[in-house]
Amino acid sequence: MTNSMEIKPASGKLGVLLPGLGAVSTTFIAGVEAVKAGIGKPIGSLTQMGTLRLGKRNEQRDSKIKDFVPLYDLENLVFGGWDIFAEYPDCYSAAVNAGVLEQTLLDQLKEPLSEIKSMPAVFNQKYVKNLNPTRIKDVTSHRDAIDALRTDIRNFKEVNNLERAVMVWCGSTETFQAPDSNIFEDLSSFEKALDDNNPSILPSVLYAYAALHEGVPYANGAPNLSADFPAMYELSHKLKVPIAGKDFKTGQTLMKTILAPGLKARMLGIEGWFSTNILGNRDGEVLDDPESFKTKEVSKLGVLEQILKPEENPDLYGDLYHKVRINYYPPRGDDKEGWDNIDIRGWLNYPMQIKIDFLCKDSILAAPIVLDLALFMDLAARSGKYGIQEWLSFYFKSPTCKPDLYPLHDLFVQKNKLENTLRDLMGEDLITNLGLDYYDE
Numbered sequence: 001m002t003n004s005m006e007i008k009p010a011s012g013k014l015g016v017l018l019p020g021l022g023a024v025s026t027t028f029i030a031g032v033e034a035v036k037a038g039i040g041k042p043i044g045s046l047t048q049m050g051t052l053r054l055g056k057r058n059e060q061r062d063s064k065i066k067d068f069v070p071l072y073d074l075e076n077l078v079f080g081g082w083d084i085f086a087e088y089p090d091c092y093s094a095a096v097n098a099g100v101l102e103q104t105l106l107d108q109l110k111e112p113l114s115e116i117k118s119m120p121a122v123f124n125q126k127y128v129k130n131l132n133p134t135r136i137k138d139v140t141s142h143r144d145a146i147d148a149l150r151t152d153i154r155n156f157k158e159v160n161n162l163e164r165a166v167m168v169w170c171g172s173t174e175t176f177q178a179p180d181s182n183i184f185e186d187l188s189s190f191e192k193a194l195d196d197n198n199p200s201i202l203p204s205v206l207y208a209y210a211a212l213h214e215g216v217p218y219a220n221g222a223p224n225l226s227a228d229f230p231a232m233y234e235l236s237h238k239l240k241v242p243i244a245g246k247d248f249k250t251g252q253t254l255m256k257t258i259l260a261p262g263l264k265a266r267m268l269g270i271e272g273w274f275s276t277n278i279l280g281n282r283d284g285e286v287l288d289d290p291e292s293f294k295t296k297e298v299s300k301l302g303v304l305e306q307i308l309k310p311e312e313n314p315d316l317y318g319d320l321y322h323k324v325r326i327n328y329y330p331p332r333g334d335d336k337e338g339w340d341n342i343d344i345r346g347w348l349n350y351p352m353q354i355k356i357d358f359l360c361k362d363s364i365l366a367a368p369i370v371l372d373l374a375l376f377m378d379l380a381a382r383s384g385k386y387g388i389q390e391w392l393s394f395y396f397k398s399p400t401c402k403p404d405l406y407p408l409h410d411l412f413v414q415k416n417k418l419e420n421t422l423r424d425l426m427g428e429d430l431i432t433n434l435g436l437d438y439y440d441e
C-alpha cells in the first residue's frame with residue numbers, strides 16, 4: 001500500500017541489523033566490505049548489477065536499477081547483529097568459523113569485520129534443539145525480551161548515528177509452528193499472549209515485533225513463522241512499517257522456480273520431482289532436527305503446486321509426486337550438493353527424465369539476497385509503503401502474501417512484479433509487453 005509517491009532521500013547512514021551472525025550474514029557483510037575495498041564484485045545482486053527497461057523498446061532508456069531508484073550506497077551501510085555464541089563475538093571470528101570465504105580474503109577485511117560485534121541474543125533452545133548457546137540475554141518474559149531488543153536497536157542507531165535501520169532475520173530455522181492457534185489471528189489476542197508468555201511465541205517473532213515497534217522494516221530469511229501471521233500483518237499496518245518473507249530462495253528452489261514455469265509453458269507433463277541435498281554447515285545441523293526440518297519442508301513443498309496448478313491440468317500434473325530431502329553431511333560444509341530427478345511426460349505421454357546436480361555454495365547464493373532485501377525494504381519504507389511487501393517475493397521460497405491470495409512462485413513473474421513496482425514508484429509506465437503500437441502505421 002502506498003501513501004504517497006514521494007520518496008524520502010537516502011540520507012545519512014542505514015543500519016542493517018541481522019539476528020544470527022552465521023554463515024549467511026557474515027558472507028553478506030564480508031562481501032559488502034570486499035566490494036567497498038575493490039577486491040570483490042557483488043555478483044547475484046539486482047540492486048548492484050541489475051538493469052531494467054524503461055519506456056518503449058525503441059527508446060533505449062534501460063537503466064541500472066541503482067541509478068533509477070534512490071538506494072543507499074554500500075559506503076553508507078552499517079552492520080549489527082545478535083548471536084548466541086560468546087566464542088565468536090564479532091563478524092570476523094564468526095566468518096572464520098562459518099568457513100565459507102577464504103581465510104586470505106577474510107584477513108584482508110579483518111579490520112572492518114572485527115569492529116562488528118554481535119549482541120547477546122534472545123534465544124530459547126526448545127525451538128532450535130541442535131544448538132547450545134553460550135551467551136544469551138537474561139530475560140524471563142516475552143515483554144522483557146522485546147524491551148531488551150528495542151533498547152539494542154535504539155542504542156545501535158544512536159551509537160552509529162544512523163538515520164534509519166532495517167532488520168533481516170538470518171538466524172537458525174526454528175521448529176515448526178503453524179499459525180493455527182487463535183493467538184496469531186489478531187493483534188489484541190497476540191498482545192495478550194505476549195503478556196501471558198505464551199510458549200507458542202518463538203524468539204524470531206519477538207525480534208519482528210521489536211523491529212516494527214522501532215519503525216524498522218523486517219524481512220525474514222528463514223522459513224520460521226516470525227512475521228507471517230495475521231496479527232503481525234495488522235501490526236505492520238498499524239505502525240506503518242514494511243514486512244516481507246520468508247525463506248531466502250537460493251539453490252534447489254531457485255532452480256525449481258526457473259525450470260517448472262518453463263516446462264509448464266510448453267505443456268509438458270511432470271509425474272515426479274525428487275529433490276535431495278547434502279549439506280554440512282550449521283544450518284544443515286539445525287535442520288537435522290526433524291522439527292526444524294518440518295519448517296523447511298513446508299516452505300519448499302508449496303512451490304510446484306502453485307506453479308503447476310494440478311487441479312487445472314490433471315492430465316499433466318494430477319499425479320505429481322514431489323519429495324524434498326535435506327541430509328546433514330558435515331564433510332561438505334557450506335558446499336551444498338542438490339540433486340533433482342524430474343520425471344516428465346511428452347507427446348502421447350512418452351516418458352523422459354531431467355537430472356540436475358547443482359554443486360552450489362549456500363551462503364554465496366544467499367548473501368546478495370540479504371543485500372537486496374535490506375536496500376529494497378528501506379526503499380519501501382522511504383516510499384511510504386507498509387504491510388506485506390509482496391513485490392519482494394522474488395527473493396523468497398515461501399513468499400508472504402495477503403491470506404486471501406496465493407503466493408507467486410514463478411521467478412519470472414516475480415521479477416516482472418518487482419520491476420514494475422520500481423517503475424511505478426518512479427512514475428514510469430509499466431511494461432506489459434503488448435507492444436501493438438510498434439506496428440501501428
Ligand SMILES: NC(=O)c1ccc[n+]([C@@H]2O[C@H](COP(=O)([O-])OP(=O)(O)OC[C@H]3O[C@@H](n4cnc5c(N)ncnc54)[C@H](O)[C@@H]3O)[C@@H](O)[C@H]2O)c1
Pocket residue numbers: 019020021022023024025082083084085098121122123124128131169170171172173174203204221222223247248249250251281282283286362363365366
Ligand atoms: N544459505 C542459504 O542458502 C539459505 C537459504 C534459505 C534460508 N536460509 C536460512 O537462513 C538462516 C541462516 O542460515 P546460515 O547458513 O547462516 O545458518 P547458520 O547456522 O550459519 O547461522 C545462523 C545463526 O543464527 C544464530 N541464531 C539462532 N537463533 C538465534 C536467535 N534467536 N537470535 C540470534 N541468533 C540466533 C545461530 O547461532 C547461528 O550463528 C537459516 O535459518 C537458514 O535456514 C539459508
